[in-house]
Amino acid sequence: MTLVQMQPRSANADLGCRTVDDAMEAAAPQVCDDMTVEVALSVMASARDGHLLVCDPDGLCTGLVSQAQLTAVRDSAAYTDQVRLRDALGDRGPFASPRTTMAEAEHAMRYRRLAALPVIDEQGSALGVLALAR
Helix, strand or coil, X not given: CCECCCCCCCHXXXXXXXXXXXXXXXXXXXXXXXXXXXXXXXHHHHHCCCEEEEECCCCCEXXXXXXXXXXXXXXXXXXXXXXEHHHHHXXXXXXXXXXXXXXXXXXXXXXXXXXXXXXXXXXXXXXXXXXXXX
């Protein structure tokens, strides 16, 4: 597993001290946590993106959902068309800061078996997504 580097965006890449900011992708589509799972799957398909950043009504990032996660929820026996993203998301996080080193982020992603990690600022707003290479 290796991390994707989209565009170097800071001088840190030259110093050998790469941070998440150097490698993160632009923010995935953002949706509110009160959206239903079915609508979120439609948004994801329309955006042709494998992830959605989920935000609360105040615009703070509460997590990241993948198509596989939403499909599993939709296919479960407990699913109804009223299930909201906030119900499917579970616990808040994990997140990375733009200042997190790539080594720390890669370790956290491997440990938690994550394919992608939302990157947030100090206020909790989504800045982008750090994704593993396919």
